Amino acid sequence: MVAVRVRFAPSPTGFVHIGSLRTALYNFLFARQHQGTFILRIEDTDRTRFVEGATENMIRVLDWAGLMPDEGPQQGGPFGPYFQSERTEIYQRFAQQLIEQGHAYLAFDSPAELEEMRNGKLAVSRISTRYNHQIRQSMRNSLAMSAAEVEQLLAAGEPHVVRLKMPAERVFNVDDLVRGQVNFDSREIDDQILLKSDGYPTYHLANVVDDHLMQISHVIRGEEWLSSVPKHLFLYECFGWTPPKMAHLPLIFNPDGSKMSKRDITNLSELPAGKVDPDVESYIRAGFECDAILNAIALLGWNPGEGDDQQVFSLAELISNYSLERVNKSAAIFDLQKLRWLNKEQLKKQPADVLLNRLRPGLEERGWNRKPDSYCLAVIELLQARLGFLHDFFTYGTYFFEDPTEYDDKALKKYWKAQTTNLVLEFVREIDKLDRFFAAEIEEVLRRVAERHQVGGGQIIHPIRLAVSGFSVGPGLFELLELLGKDTVVKRIAKAVEVIPALQQQ
């Protein structure tokens, strides 16, 4: 059996697209699963689209996601360099070979001439707007011109490209791992440029050459590449190489079915209707858990299968459960709601001490680190199930570290009635006498006071919650009071009793 070697081959054109990350993930999972090698190759052959720092961006995101390449620009490897821009002589050599074999030719057509051809101004082009077998004889290339003419243009330094001479009557067939048999008629395919006039290769040449040289066993990439498969297949054939297995992944779209575009988005919290941010780093910045993002995109086009309803996966679980055979064919829509839910679920799975360590910088920043770890851990345990994001800790949990400075307006109106002050004061007097300030004892006191006054527990519970936390929602009241401690509770209630009736006058 052939060793599994897969590559993630992004073009460094700026930000990291959510779809790119999924492609990287699927490649990574496949590699890990087959004890294979995961390779990062930077496809930076378009100098006009070069973006400073884009590669570093890419590497940083992969690193953050835990999708570390086994071979790549950073870690090196036996098949480097892993930047295509550093491999131009290799591509030129193979392009030359193709020319010598008669599978490729030189073309001198200017952009304007190509434009004219596509606009159908040339007689022949009424048949086709492609640069193909029907039209190449009427263009300015080494197939249509005499050797002398070509020599002359070359000597004059005329800019030219190398084109693949696509056969006229052929059917190319691929057995795609996700799509099954797909056929392409070579007549529909143009004479692809392999080498641009600046000497750099196009994707097609570089891709085929590198995949072969780097001994890639499986090409797992987005569906946008499916149409170029016949060109690639023909190249493999010309070189006499065995093509790798191929798998074309379904695309990921906006909720409205449009392409996810960075242009649509300014802010993750104010998304235009039907749009979603394609930039992975926006989600990182918003505080989404790495596991949640990977989990969410893993499920976009893949599922564990019949009889398996698991939704929440760690990266390790993805590795053991994933299979390329279970990747589906239809495009998926990115669902922010599900990401949010997964984020919560992933947060719930984390041990409290792990979260505490992640929270430390924020605790220090706020001076909340005066509290002992045991206290912080207890707060985390109380809050954990309610956190949408880890950073919610600093808003939902403020009152565990600071006295409330304001009280929720709606709760204030809803829960603080005329007789509340008396009930609350009586409750304070009673708990003040407690020697053991634990949830059970506190509850006992509260129930007693409520019974004495013939009111439901809620009549006291809600006002107390409001008084000590300022919020109307939160963890169970008695655990909360226990953790806060008697002194703090008594102090806060005393203050609330002073402040709240006054607030209500307003």
Next chain:
RNA sequence: GCCCCCAUCGUCUAGGGGUUAGGACACAGGAUUUUCGAUCCUGCAGCAGGGGUUCGAAUCCCCUUGGGGGUGCCA
């Protein structure tokens, strides 16, 4: 235009000749006489349309429709 791909609840999907078409998110309702942004329970909601094949089709075939990709000296 041409080529290619795709089509099950709003969304992600299971199911691939006989199922009350299953699950998850979201949404709605209920429970928790202690809140909800927690938890549990229930509900809502789907095989794009039309033809075939078959005793029987969501499932196989064809057409239509819809969506998407490609058609670049972009990747």
